[in-house]
Amino acid sequence: MVRVTEAAQAYSFSRRAVTLGAAQGAVALVLAGRMTWLAVFENERYRVMAESNRVNVTSVPPRRGWIIDRNNIPLAHNRTDFRVDIIPDRLENREKVLATLQQILSLTPEDMARIQTDLKRASGFQPVQVMENLDWDRFAAVSVRLPELPGVAPTRGFARSYPLGAGVGHLIGYVGAASAEQYKKDKDPLLVTPGFKLGKDGLEKSLEPELRGKAGAKRVEVTAHGRLVRELETRPDEPGKNVKLTIDALLQEYVARRLGTNSGSAVVIDVANGDILAMVSMPAYDPNSFSDGISQSEWKMLSEDDHVPLMNKVLQGLYPPGSTVKPMNGLALMHAGVDPHARVVCSGAMRVGNGVFHCHKRGGHGPLDLRNAIMQSCDIYFYEMVRRVGYDAIAPIARAMGLGQKFDLPFSTQRYGTVPDSAWKLRRYKSKWSVADSLNASIGQGYVLANPLQLAVMASRIASGRELVPRLVMGGPQQPAPPLAATPEQLAIVRDAMFGVINAGGTGGAARMQIPGVTLAGKTGTAQVRRITMAERRSGVLKNASLPFKLRDHALLVCFAPAENPKYAAAIVLEHNGHTIRNLDTPMIGRDIMTFLFDRKRAIDTLHEIEPTWGGDYTARMKAQADALKAAQDVPPPPTPEDTAEAASTVASEAANAITSNTVDPSAAERGSAEPSQ
DSSP: OOOOHHHHHHHHHHHHHHHHHHHHHHHHHHHHHHHHHHIIIIIHHHHHHHHHHHEEEEOOOOOOOEEETTTTOEEEEEEEEEEEEGGGOOOOOHHHHHHHHHHHHHOOOOOOOHHHHHHHHHHHHOOEEEEEEEEEHHHHHHHHHHOOOOOOEEEEEEEEEEGGGGGGHHOOOEEEOOHHHHHHHHHOOGGGSSOEEOOSOOOOOHHHHHHHOOOOOEEEOOOOTTOEEEEEEOOOOOOOEEBSSOOOOHHHHHHHHHHHTTTEEEEEEEEOOOOOEEEESOOOOOOOHHOOOOOHHHHHHHHTTTTTTSSSSHHOOOOGGGGGGHHHHHHHHHHHHTTTTTOOEEEEEETTTTTTEOOOOTTEEEEEOOOHHHTOOOHHHHHHHHHHGGGGGGHHHHHHTTTTTOOOOOOSOHOOOOOOOOHHHHHHSSSSOOOHHHHHHHHTTTTOOHHHHHHHHHHHHHHHHHHHOOOOOOOOOOOOOOOSSSHHHHHHHHHHHHHHHHHHHSSSSOOOOOOOOOEEEEEEEOOSSSOHHHHHHOOOOOOOGGSOOOOEEEEEEEEESSSSOOOOOEEEEEEEEOSGGGGGSSSHHHHHHHHHOOOOOOOOHHHOOOOOOOEEEEEEHHHHHHHHHHHHHOOOOOHHHHHHHHHHHHHHHHHHHHHHHHOOOOTOOOOOOOEEEE
């Protein structure tokens, strides 16, 4: 039997005490370290978490920056918006309150269903929109009855407003509520905040980062169950930046009105620096309607209109430029070594192989040099001269003049057209370039396609002799435009010919300016959209007025003024205009647009004389059209806000494709422009 001594027991106890003490000390150190970590290093994190449990934050939509013109006139600004929201946490006797609001605000059953759904989904403190864009009477009616409407919050905010309406529809675009897809992508709570809208089209969309600003915050203290305790201080929003454009608002509105009932577009450029002074596509949608929620009748009117008001024709419309390219082709011919004084005899037709190419003047023009060929818009001259040098000698000059060129402008969708040559055709169609291709291209038809902006740039470069680059947003460095490859003598010949087109018996006499000391130089154009057969030529070519709208020729004009010292250049393209109505044709429209720049009163007086014959200005015509449509038939349900932009884009894309494909077969031999004498 082992006996344990007192000393051994004491030693064993001391060892256990030390081990236990060490363990306790280690645990104490761990606890102290953890407490130190939580109290010191994690203090901010847990303070924020505790604060978020106590305080809920609601975003306050920022005020969008204004879009202003070169003279600080607003093209898009913010107006006071009266709205009514519901705070679910404060709502008592829901059914009674909603019934009262329905009576005061004339809410539809669809509005009531939407409000009920939003109330079920919303947090206790999250506002639910009842109605926005209220007039003062209804806003006041809700405000005076607040004691019997617990939970209802009438507020003043800001909504987007476009003073020129449809006159800037395609240029500025519009704003709208964020779609579900946008919220899923960004997860920004601001996107679902009542009253917040972001850019959906045009400059509103492409300049969204500059225009949006930073959201403010409304802070409220709540219980653990989310019930409101009290409102705390509010962090104000930071407004977005204002964006200044090169556009002249008064000119923009005038051009939109002067285009009248046409389906077309116009661009005006400052020849000194390339600033775009007007960029108009008509007819157009009213961005106020899209931003506020488009009506059923207006949506139906826009989507079914054969004039395609949902498409920005300036940037998305592609057209055969027709005879408007003849001055440019004249420069290219001289650059290729053609003597501008050499003459070609125009007999009215030219046979190439088995095909016959016609001039618009059936009996021919007789012998013509380059200047007179441009003035009289003779096709045979350009057929013959381009056949001699080949179109591969023309294409580089066409590109240098702006055709087929991409310009750095703040738009998400642009179409750039085609300047064809032998390499392009081999690459695109796996076939060789033919003489017929050259002849078609020589008069701006066949494979040649351009948008109206490119035609305006072409006119500005001929007028200035420099490679001007169009600019739309003010500010930022501007590189000096280099000179064109053409010599001053070559440019003088072409400018003189364009002067003669309007002032010396050419095809554009109706565009002659009526301002003493100011002359206009230009070139008219007609682009066919159907093939004219030999049989029709023998029996007599059908007049445009007797053809359906979609089969009529496009009408075009490029011009600049004053002819001797150009300040402004412009291009006008009218879809299926057919030169059928004199005061709605390109020469008189071009004349009046240029008149506005030199004598505003004279231009406005002219507009006031003729505008009533079209049914008033574009706003009056759109209203009358919508009222007539609404009265004539039942209208289908309107599109949802999420679908509106996508649907508009689809319609515009389909229309643009239709316009591009609605040209004459470029391989057709029986060709010729239909340039009328004005």
